[in-house]
Amino acid sequence: xxxxxxxxxxxxxxxxxxxxxxxxxxxxxxxxxxxxxxxxxxxxxxxxxxxxxxxxxxxxxxxxxxxxxxxxxxxxxxxxxxxxxxxxxxxxxxxxxxxxxxxxxxxxxxxxxxxxxxxxxxxxxxxxxxxxxxxxxxxxxxxxxxxxxxxxxxxxxxxxxxxxxxxxxxxxxxxxxxxxxxxxxxxxxxxxxxxxxxxxxxxxxxxxxxxxxxxxxxxxxxxxxxxxxxxxxxxxxxxxxxxxxxxxxxxxxxxxxxxxxxxxxxxxxxxxxxxxxxxxxxxxxxxxxxxxxxxxxxxxxxxxxxxxxxxxxxxxxxxxxxxxxxxxxxxxxxxxxxxxxxxxxxxxxxxxxxxxxxxxxxxxxxxxxxxxxxxxxxxxxxxxxxxxxxxxxxxxxxxxxxxxxxxxxxxxxxxxxxxxxxxxxxxxxxxxxxxxxxxxxxxxxxxxxxxxxxxxxxxxxxxxxxxxxxxxxxxxxxxxxxxxxxxxxxxxxxxxxxxxxxxxxxxxxxxxxxxxxxxxxxxxxxxxxxxxxxxxxxxxxxxxxxxxxxxxxxxxxxxxxxxxxxxxxxxxxxxxxxxxxxxxxxxxxxxxxxxxxxxxxxxxxxxxxxxxxxxxxxxxxxxxxxxxxxxxxxxxxxxxxxxxxxxxxxxxxxxxxxxxxxxxx
Numbered sequence: 001x002x003x004x005x006x007x008x009x010x011x012x013x014x015x016x017x018x019x020x021x022x023x024x025x026x027x028x029x030x031x032x033x034x035x036x037x038x039x040x041x042x043x044x045x046x047x048x049x050x051x052x053x054x055x056x057x058x059x060x061x062x063x064x065x066x067x068x069x070x071x072x073x074x075x076x077x078x079x080x081x082x083x084x085x086x087x088x089x090x091x092x093x094x095x096x097x098x099x100x101x102x103x104x105x106x107x108x109x110x111x112x113x114x115x116x117x118x119x120x121x122x123x124x125x126x127x128x129x130x131x132x133x134x135x136x137x138x139x140x141x142x143x144x145x146x147x148x149x150x151x152x153x154x155x156x157x158x159x160x161x162x163x164x165x166x167x168x169x170x171x172x173x174x175x176x177x178x179x180x181x182x183x184x185x186x187x188x189x190x191x192x193x194x195x196x197x198x199x200x201x202x203x204x205x206x207x208x209x210x211x212x213x214x215x216x217x218x219x220x221x222x223x224x225x226x227x228x229x230x231x232x233x234x235x236x237x238x239x240x241x242x243x244x245x246x247x248x249x250x251x252x253x254x255x256x257x258x259x260x261x262x263x264x265x266x267x268x269x270x271x272x273x274x275x276x277x278x279x280x281x282x283x284x285x286x287x288x289x290x291x292x293x294x295x296x297x298x299x300x301x302x303x304x305x306x307x308x309x310x311x312x313x314x315x316x317x318x319x320x321x322x323x324x325x326x327x328x329x330x331x332x333x334x335x336x337x338x339x340x341x342x343x344x345x346x347x348x349x350x351x352x353x354x355x356x357x358x359x360x361x362x363x364x365x366x367x368x369x370x371x372x373x374x375x376x377x378x379x380x381x382x383x384x385x386x387x388x389x390x391x392x393x394x395x396x397x398x399x400x401x402x403x404x405x406x407x408x409x410x411x412x413x414x415x416x417x418x419x420x421x422x423x424x425x426x427x428x429x430x431x432x433x434x435x436x437x438x439x440x441x442x443x444x445x446x447x448x449x450x451x452x453x454x455x456x457x458x459x460x461x462x463x464x465x466x467x468x469x470x471x472x473x474x475x476x477x478x479x480x481x482x483x484x485x486x487x488x489x490x491x492x493x494x495x496x497x498x499x500x501x502x503x504x505x506x507x508x509x510x511x512x513x514x515x516x517x518x519x520x521x522x523x524x525x526x527x528x529x530x531x532x533x534x535x536x537x538x539x540x541x542x543x544x545x546x547x548x549x550x551x552x553x554x555x556x557x558x559x560x561x562x563x564x565x566x567x568x569x570x571x572x573x574x575x576x577x578x579x580x581x582x583x584x585x586x587x588x589x590x591x592x593x594x595x596x597x598x599x600x601x602x603x604x605x606x607x608x609x610x611x612x613x614x615x616x617x618x619x620x621x622x623x624x625x626x627x628x629x630x631x632x633x634x635x636x637x638x639x640x641x642x643x644x645x646x647x648x649x650x651x652x653x654x655x656x657x658x659x660x661x662x663x664x665x
Contacts, residue, residue: 030355034169037133041126045178048122052178055115056185060193061108063329067197069101071322119178127174131166138162138361146368147457148395156239161361165354172351180344183337190334197323204299205331208292212335215292216342219285223346226278233271240267286339293335300327368456370476384468384483384564384595386431386454391463393424393449398461423449425618427463431611436596438606440639441615447599450615451567454597455484467565485563489570491554493545498527499534502557509560517560520589523552559590566596612636 038045068086073094091097138161150158194202244251244260251260304327307319398420424446431437439447452458453465456472465472472480493501502517503509515534518524526549530536538544545553558566568587590596600606607626614622614629614636622634629636 027352027356030352030359033359034172034351034355037130038126038173040133041129044122044126048119048126048178049181051115051119051122052182053185055112055119056182056189058108058112058115059186059333060189060330062105063326063333064193065101065105065108066329067320067322067326069098069322070325071320073097073101075321119182120174123174123178127170130173131170134166134169134358135162138166138358141362144369145364145366147452148367149364151395154239156235156242158361160235160238161358165358168347168350168354169358171347175344175347180341180348183340183344186337187334190330194327194330194334197326198304198319201300201304201319201323201327204303205296205327205334207299208296212289212292212338215285215288216338219281219342220345222281223278224349226274226281227346227350229274230271230278233267233274236267237264237271240264285342289335289339293331296335297328297331300324300331368459368477370478371474373474385433385466386437386565386595386597387466387469388427388429388450388453389464389466391424391427391453391465392422392461393446393453393458394420394422394461395458396421422618424453427615427618427620429611429613429620429623431595431597433468433595434593435610436591436598436608438598438600438609438612439615440600440606440612440636445615446618447615448569451486451569451597451599454565454567455481455486483564484567485558485561485565486567486569487551487554487558491547491550493538493550493553496538497532497535498530498538498553501538501553502534502560504557504561506561514556514560517556518553520559521552521555523549523556526552555587555590564594566590566594568596568598568600570599614639 068090072090090100142158191202191206194205240263244264251257301324304319304324308321308324427446427450429437439450441447449458453460454467454472456465456477459473467475467480467483494504499511499514502514511534515524518527518534527534527536598606598609606612609626611623612626612629613620614634616635622629622632622636624632630640
């Protein structure tokens with residue numbers, strides 16, 4: 001059969017640039033989706049919106065009351081800017097009228113204060129609820145993602161989605177969206193009143209707007225670039241700090257402190273320089289707007305003052321002292337929202353970028369999910385049989401053509417000749433109920449991958465993995481994984497107590513069962529010597545415990561959950577000989593009445609296994625008992641000669657023949 005050549009799959013685009021992408025300042029699609037999170041709190045949002053509208057009206061009432069008090073009571077000039085309903089309620093006596101205007105001004109200020117408090121409280125409350133909902137959704141989604149997802153996505157980046165990106169969205173909800181409406185309403189009210197009082201002076205005030213808009217555009221460009229650099233620098237700082245704090249013992253062992261410090265200074269300098277550029281942009285923009293607004297106010301004072309002094313009209317409109325004073329205050333208040341809008345632009349831009357990253361994560365579907373139709377499994381509580389049928393597996397993401405071809409390939413030799421990097425190739429074996437199987441082989445032979453496929457952390461590329469005759473792809477994930485107990489080489493302990501680390505959230509495990517499991521693995525006596533016994537708090541990853549103690553607690557955890565299948569992935573490789581002797585008896589208790597799969601390098605663990613599976617370059621090369629494999633003088637015999645001979649108490653006689661390596665070994 002002619003060999004078929006397949007095009008190599010293109011590597012996935014690197015996601016390292018996610019932190020650099022800012023996107024548009026406003027994306028209607030993303031905004032509509034974000035607003036769905038506000039739907040449960042619509043009442044609070046509507047009330048906050050009404051408070052903003054009323055506050056904007058209260059903010060612009062002050063200068064108008066000054067106009068009325070000045071022209072009606074101080075200068076004695078009649079004004080056309082007092083509506084009839086206000087004239088009816090204001091006194092004709094100057095002293096009383098001025099007092100009434102002052103009281104109205106005070107009421108407007110108090111109203112503005114109260115509405116500001118109401119709006120801020122409601123939006124902060126709503127923002128915190130939205131943050132809670134989104135973070136809960138992301139964390140739940142991360143729990144549903146398959147293990148392969150975490151192979152491709154750094155933990156630091158995922159943590160950023162739950163922390164920094166959600167904070168950016170919270171700032172948009174609390175200080176962005178509705179605050180923009182407040183600024184817009186204030187601008188509309190001010191422009192309307194100024195046009196009503198004197199449209200020529202209003203146009204004169206607005207004459208500097210083109211220059212302000214141009215300065216704002218330059219400011220946005222500069223801040224956008226510096227913001228991107230700041231975000232990238234922060235990501236680098238977090239990653240570098242996390243890596244070197246975690247590996248501090250290695251840093252100190254190899255005297256890399258000075259080198260690491262210089263590298264950190266270089267990364268930190270990137271953040272400093274980017275932040276300095278942002279500060280420079282702000283320091284140039286705000287004074288520029290202040291200068292232009294001052295020029296507009298000075299122009300209004302000049303033209304309006306001339307009209308007041310000469311008692312003339314300005315384009316047909318009479319300019320009074322009250323009008324001039326009101327214009328001066330309105331002009332000052334008009335330019336503040338413009339500067340705020342520039343700041344809100346940055347908040348919106350950061351929020352849109354954060355929402356795009358968050359929704360990209362949420363929209364990523366897990367590749368490993370429970371089947372729609374679940375196949376009934378045998379009653380739990382009894383040992384399970386494990387079977388691999390012609391299993392082929394690769395971590396590579398196959399394109400559609402490759403996947404179809406692999407599933408329909410006629411012979412394994414042809415499949416092996418492709419450019420697909422196979423981790424397992426045609427692996428078939430069976431472990432009967434209650435038996436113990438040991439898997440041995442060199443690093444990279446596929447030992448751990450076999451156990452991962454049993455628990456369906458990954459799906460086989462070709463073939464099938466069966467538990468009690470049922471394909472694992474036809475069993476609900478929680479049901480399947482509940483049947484397994486796993487002890488890894490690197491025992492992982494969570495923050496909490498010793499008891500909570502053994503129980504691990506399974507409330508059906510009683511305190512007595514927790515203590516019994518600890519006694520069974522010979523760690524109970526040690527735990528009782530701790531100041532608080534089983535309620536002793538654990539630091540992060542069990543930092544105060546030795547490696548052996550953490551491993552024994554991990555054994556107790558697996559035993560307490562009463563698994564039907566026990567997997568030990570080099571569980572004794574990190575403990576000393578004395579601890580291993582203590583663990584050996586515990587292992588015998590644990591594997592009794594259970595189907596067990598053991599990955600280990602130490603002969604003391606695997607030589608008593610019912611069957612030993614010898615993996616080599618992704619293939620199952622040999623299987624049998626310890627003695628049977630030694631007699632065959634194959635790969636296991638060579639591994640024994642190289643690694644295990646000095647560890648065995650009773651050595652089986654081996655003929656003194658030269659070692660013969662087979663082709664491809």
